[in-house]
Each structure stands twice: as C-alpha cells, then as structure tokens.
Amino acid sequence: MALEHAILVSLLERPGSGYELAGRFERSIGRFWTATHQQIYRVLRRMESDGWVVAEEVGQDGRPDKRSFSVTGLGRSTLAEWLRAPVQPEAVRHELAVKIRGAAFTDAAGRAELLAEVTRYRAEHEALLATYLNGEKRDFPDPGALDVGQRLQHVVLRGGIAYERMLLDWLDDVLHTLRAL
Amino acid sequence: MALEHAILVSLLERPGSGYELAGRFERSIGRFWTATHQQIYRVLRRMESDGWVVAEEVGQDGRPDKRSFSVTGLGRSTLAEWLRAPVQPEAVRHELAVKIRGAAFTDAAGRAELLAEVTRYRAEHEALLATYLNGEKRDFPDPGALDVGQRLQHVVLRGGIAYERMLLDWLDDVLHTLRAL
DNA sequence: GCTTGCTATGCAACTCGTTGCATAGCATGA
DNA sequence: TCATGCTATGCAACGAGTTGCATAGCAAGC
Numbered sequence: 203m204a205l206e207h208a209i210l211v212s213l214l215e216r217p218g219s220g221y222e223l224a225g226r227f228e229r230s231i232g233r234f235w236t237a238t239h240q241q242i243y244r245v246l247r248r249m250e251s252d253g254w255v256v257a258e259e260v261g262q263d264g265r266p267d268k269r270s271f272s273v274t275g276l277g278r279s280t281l282a283e284w285l286r287a288p289v290q291p292e293a294v295r296h297e298l299a300v301k302i303r304g305a306a307f308t309d310a311a312g313r314a315e316l317l318a319e320v321t322r323y324r325a326e327h328e329a330l331l332a333t334y335l336n337g338e339k340r341d342f343p344d345p346g347a348l349d350v351g352q353r354l355q356h357v358v359l360r361g362g363i364a365y366e367r368m369l370l371d372w373l374d375d376v377l378h379t380l381r382a383l
Numbered sequence: 384m385a386l387e388h389a390i391l392v393s394l395l396e397r398p399g400s401g402y403e404l405a406g407r408f409e410r411s412i413g414r415f416w417t418a419t420h421q422q423i424y425r426v427l428r429r430m431e432s433d434g435w436v437v438a439e440e441v442g443q444d445g446r447p448d449k450r451s452f453s454v455t456g457l458g459r460s461t462l463a464e465w466l467r468a469p470v471q472p473e474a475v476r477h478e479l480a481v482k483i484r485g486a487a488f489t490d491a492a493g494r495a496e497l498l499a500e501v502t503r504y505r506a507e508h509e510a511l512l513a514t515y516l517n518g519e520k521r522d523f524p525d526p527g528a529l530d531v532g533q534r535l536q537h538v539v540l541r542g543g544i545a546y547e548r549m550l551l552d553w554l555d556d557v558l559h560t561l562r563a564l
Numbered sequence: 565g566c567t568t569g570c571t572a573t574g575c576a577a578c579t580c581g582t583t584g585c586a587t588a589g590c591a592t593g594a
Numbered sequence: 595t596c597a598t599g600c601t602a603t604g605c606a607a608c609g610a611g612t613t614g615c616a617t618a619g620c621a622a623g624c
Contacts, residue, residue, distance in 0.1 A: 204476075204478055204481060205580090205581095207481055207485065208481045210485070211481055211484050211485045211488070214485075214487075214488045215484070215487075219601095219602075219603090220602080220603070220604095221601065221602050221603075222601095222602095224602095232475070233475065233480075234475055234476075234477035234480035234481060235475065235476055235477065235480075235481055236474050236475050236476070237581090238581080238582070238583095239602090239603085239604095240581080240582075240583090240604085240605095241580080241581065241582090243603065243604065244580095244604095267602080267603095268601080268602060268603085269602090269603085278488065281485055281488060281489075282488075282489050282493055284482075284485075285482055285485050285486065285489055285493055285496070285497060286493065286496050286497075288500060288503070289478050289479050289482065289500060289504050290478055292476065292477070292478065293417050293476070293611085294413070294414065294415055294416065294417050295385075295415075295416055295417070295473065295474070296415035296416065296473070297385055297416075297470050297471060297473065298470050299414075299415035299416075299539045299542060300385060300388055300389045300392055300415060300416055301388075301465075301466055301470065302535050302538065302539050303392050303396070303532075303535050303536060303539055304388065304391070304392040304395075304462055304465075304466050305466065305535055306395075306396075306531050306532035306535050306536075307392070307395045307459065307462060307463075308462075308463050308466055309463075312463055312466055312467065315466070315467050316466060316467075319469060319470060322469070323470050350487050350564055351484075351487035353560060353564065354483050354484050354486055354487050354560070354564075355484060355487075356560075357483065357556060357557055357560040358480045358483055358484055360553065360556060361477075361480060361553045361556075361557075364549050364552065364553050364556075365549060365553075367549075368545050368546060368548075368549040371545065372541065372542045372545050372546075375538060375541060375542075376538055376542075379534060379535070379537075379538040383531055383534065386610085386611095400571095400572075400573090401572080401573070402571065402572050402573075403571095403572095405572095418611090419611080419612075419613095420572090420573085420574095421574085421575095421611080421612075421613090422610080422611065422612090424573065424574065425574095425610095448572080448573095449571080449572060449573085450572090450573085474581085565624100566623105566624085567622105567623090567624085568621100568622085568623085568624100569620105569621085569622085569623105570619105570620085570621080570622100571618100571619090571620090571621105572617100572618090572619105573616100573617085573618100574615100574616080574617085575614105575615085575616080576613100576614090576615090577612100577613085577614090578611100578612080578613080578614105579610100579611085579612075579613100580609100580610080580611070580612090581608100581609085581610070581611090582607100582608080582609075582610090583606105583607090583608085583609100584605105584606090584607090584608105585604100585605085585606085586603100586604080586605080586606105587602100587603085587604085588601100588602090588603100589600105589601090589602105590599105590600085590601090591598100591599085591600080591601105592597105592598085592599080592600100593596105593597095593598085593599105594595100594596090594597085594598100
C-alpha cells in the first residue's frame with residue numbers, strides 16, 4: 203500500500219487538512235493516485251497515531267475548525283525508506299480492453315453501442331489532455347527556471363500528457379477497427 | 384467490479400478451470416486485468432451459483448480432478464448488458480510517479496537509488512514490450528486474414544504495445560531529468 | 565533419495581476501498 | 595425563502611483484494 207506515501211509527498215509539498223488533501227487528490231495528485239475523503243481521513247488518523255504527521259487545529263470563522271497536517275521527521279524518514287524500495291508491480295485494470303475483447307461475443311447492435319461509448323470516452327480524455335496542457339502552460343511557463351521540486355512535478359505531468367496522447371491515438375485505432383468489423 | 388466480466392470474456396474465448404484461468408490472468412488477460420487464483424476461485428463459485436457459468440468435472444489420471452467452466456446463456460446476456468454500460472472511471476495508481484515527486488524530499492544518495500530503480504524498471508518494461516512484439520508476430524502474422532475475435536484481440540495488444548513504447552520514452556525523459564538535477 | 569516444481573483447489577484472517585449516510589453553518593442564486 | 599453547494603469531518607457496513615497456509619500426487623533433476 204502506498205496511499206500513506208502519496209499523502210506524505212503531498213503534505214511535504216504543502217501542509218493541509220484532510221479536506222484539502224481530498225481536493226488535491228481530485229485534481230493534481232489524483233492524476234497518479236486516486237483516493238476518496240474516507241480513505242484519506244482514515245489513513246491520516248493512523249499516520250497521526252504512528253507519529254508520521256502532526257495536526258494543528260486551525261479555527262475558522264463561519265465554518266468548522268480544520269486540522270492542518272504536516273509531516274514529522276519520522277514521516278520524512280519513513281518516506282525516504284519507501285523511496286529506496288523497488289517499485290511494486292502495478293495491478294492493471296483496464297476495463298475498456300475487457301469490453302473490446304468482449305465485443306466479439308455480442309451482436310452488431312452491441313458493437314455499435316460500444317463504438318459510441320468509445321467515442322464518448324475519447325472526448326473525455328481529449329478534455330483531460332487539454333487540462334494537462336493548460337496546467338503545463340500555467341505552472342511551467344519557463345522550464346529553464348525551475349527548482350528541483352518543480353522539475354520533478356513537470357516530468358510527472360509530461361508523463362500524463364504522453365499517456366493521454368498515446369491513449370487518444372490508440373482509441374482512434376480502436377474506432378477504426380470497430381468500424382471496419 | 385468487473386473481474387466477473389473479464390472471466391466471462393476469457394471463458395467465452397475458451398472454457399477452462401479456475402487454475403487455467405489463473406494462468407491466463409498471469410499471461411494474456413493479465414495485461415489488462417490482474418487477478419490471483421484466490422479471487423478467481425471465489426468469484427467463479429459465485430458466478431456458478433448465480434448461473435452465469437456451469438462446471439464440468441473432468442477426471443485426470445495422476446492429478447486432482449479439475450472443474451472446467453463454460454459460460455451459460457445467462458452469463459452471455461449478463462456480459463452483453465455490461466458491455467452496454469458506460470466505462471467506469473479508472474482508479475489510477477502510479478507508484479513510480481509518487482516516488483518521482485517524493486524524490487524532491489530526499490538527498491542526493493536517495494535520488495541516485497531512485498535513478499537505479501527507474502533503470503531497472505525500464506529494463507523490465509523493455510522486456511515486456513519484446514514479449515508483446517513476439518506475441519504479435521506469432522499470433523497475428525497476417526493481419527488481413529483475421530476473424531472478428533482475433534481483430535479485437537489484436538487491437539487490444541496494439542494498445543499494450545503503444546503503452547509500453549510511450550512508457551519507455553517517458554522513462555528516458557525521467558532518467559534524463561533525474562541526471563540533470 | 566530428496567528437493568523442487570507443477571497441476572488443482574481451497575480456508576481463514578486481514579487490510580483496503582467503496583457506498584450511503586450524518587452533522588453543521590455559511591454563501592449564493594433562483 | 596428555499597434549495598443547492600461548499601467547507602470540514604466522521605461512522606457503519608459491506609465488498610474487494612492480499613497473504614499465508616494446507617492438501618495431494620506426479621514429474622524431473624541433482
């Protein structure tokens with residue numbers, strides 16, 4: 203498991219509350235590690251009791267208090283240790299690929315519906331690519347003048363961009379194949 | 384959840400036992416949907432009691448009997464229904480991306496170790512790409528003469544190939560970035 | 565002769581992830 | 595004024611996935 207570590211990285215980049223973290227996991231970090239607020243709160247509580255993070259109560263007027271977390275020395279060294287460990291083989295779960303192979307066992311109407319769904323899915327990822335490219339322009343306008351953290355964030359974002367471009371090309375291939383069936 | 388559906392597709396392509404399925408999930412299907420034998424046996428039992436698959440006892444000499452499963456009409460229509468449903472947004476879990484962003488919070492020695500790990504990871508995926516390309520040459524030597532099922536299997540394999548090529552290019556970018564830090 | 569490995573299936577315990585729901589006050593717009 | 599939506603946190607229940615272990619006989623190599 204590594205939600206803990208994704209949270210450590212995010213909190214090192216900037217301390218924040220569980221709610222704020224959930225927001226980041228919807229936006230930036232969620233590009234490469236998804237999590238719901240439930241998971242985040244539960245894991246944060248465990249991390250706090252293990253001494254990886256500490257909370258600071260922040261009173262706010264008009265809304266509930268929030269607990270802003272930051273990473274302790276122990277948290278930092280735990281992360282460093284994890285960074286040294288080999289990358290675990292990923293659990294691949296590509297539903298669309300299953301559906302495409304499954305299309306061999308349905309009729310023409312079913313394949314037509316799949317084609318429509320692939321088209322919708324493609325539009326979704328086209329929009330996502332646009333978001334990434336926008337974010338790149340906004341956050342890394344001058345790639346020559348970045349600090350270490352930014353350069354690493356940029357190379358991860360370039361990975362997302364490369365992935366989306368590859369995906370769009372492949373989806374065109376899929377659409378072509380489905381139409382030619 | 385869709386392990387059920389991945390199993391349905393695999394059993395429609397060719398009936399087999401839980402053990403055989405586990406093998407396929409290690410090799411071909413596992414490219415886009417991983418599962419252990421435990422998951423497979425448990426889900427198969429549920430699918431059997433729901434009437435999606437039926438088992439045939441096959442006696443074998445010298446080894447335990449096996450139960451070969453095949454898909455029923457109900458299983459087939461369940462799959463058709465699932466094929467019509469929209470693709471669920473995927474749970475992205477890219478550990479390496481977390482580690483790369485985490486590298487901003489470690490020292491030079493830690494970054495050197497990460498660089499070594501990325502190099503190892505790259506070699507692994509280079510080998511995987513070679514396996515895919517070999518499989519393509521073996522299974523689809525004449526792309527003009529394929530039936531519907533094969534054409535769909537081929538386009539999914541092309542997706543795997545495109546993914547691995549993209550990944551290798553990106554890993555080169557990562558290695559370059561880490562070295563230039 | 566012994567170990568290792570393959571076919572073949574399964575139990576038990578545990579952790580992780582998901583879903584639905586609850587609270588609570590403020591801001592915003594219809 | 596009423597509904598919707600945002601900030602902020604949490605419980606409870608369930609389903610999915612992982613890990614360790616167990617059985618059992620045969621084949622192959624050291």
